[in-house]
Amino acid sequence: MLRSLLIAFGLFEIAKPRPVVEACERIGLENPENVDRRSWALWGARLEGLVFVWLLARRESGARPVSALLALSGAVLVAVPQPIIELSQRLVYENTADLELKSWVKPAARLLGVLYLLVGVLSSRGRDESESEAVETAETA
Template sequence: MLRKLLLGFGIIEILKPEPIIGLCERIGLRNSGEIERRPLALTGARIEGLVFVWLLVRGRQGSTLVSALLGSVGLTLVLVPRPIIELSQHLVYAETDRLELQPWVVPAARLLGVLYLIVTLLSRSPGTESAGNSGVTESTDDSAQSASRLPSR
């Protein structure tokens, strides 16, 4: 269920990033209507959505580099969010010195990091909800196949 929700979010972020960015700005900035956004912001949001969709659909066949990058950013956001917040501000806004951040920006960035980590973890598990059982079944099937190839005595 969570995989489907995140997949839906990723698709919406690819197709219509403007409302999502606007919502994040209203949550995180006191002066969201006064700040000039760079055109790169929409592209960045679409890339984020594409990464979510790619990892959640492709799973283990997806890029381990993309998964590792998203996981690294997620872990950094959880542990030390300020450098990522500052970097994203410089990428998204023309005049970062005019930004008036809400006090809950750091906790919100940590939650975003948790979201990135969840997407990374979901991308490593199979598409079904019973992710824990499939690894055991696969190894059991492999050993059964190997045993059937042995010559009988």
């Protein structure tokens, strides 16, 4: 179920990245109306959604390098979010000096890191393996 929910989120992010990016801006910035987004920012969000869908929808766990990279990114984001926040701001916005971060940006970034770790773990288990575990759990209940 969690895998399906994350795939649905990824598909939404691919199809409609603007609402996702704008929601993140409202969550993380005191002045989201003053952002000067770079032209490729929405494509970055689409790429994130594509990675989620690709990793989670595979029937076998054959994307180990991408999965490991996503999990590593998540671990770094959980451990030291500030450099990643600053890097992502420079990549996404033209006017980084004008951005006013809300106090909960670091905890929100850590939660995003947990999400990346979760996707990495789920994708490394493979779809068939997790489905068979669900069947075994249902049979024993």
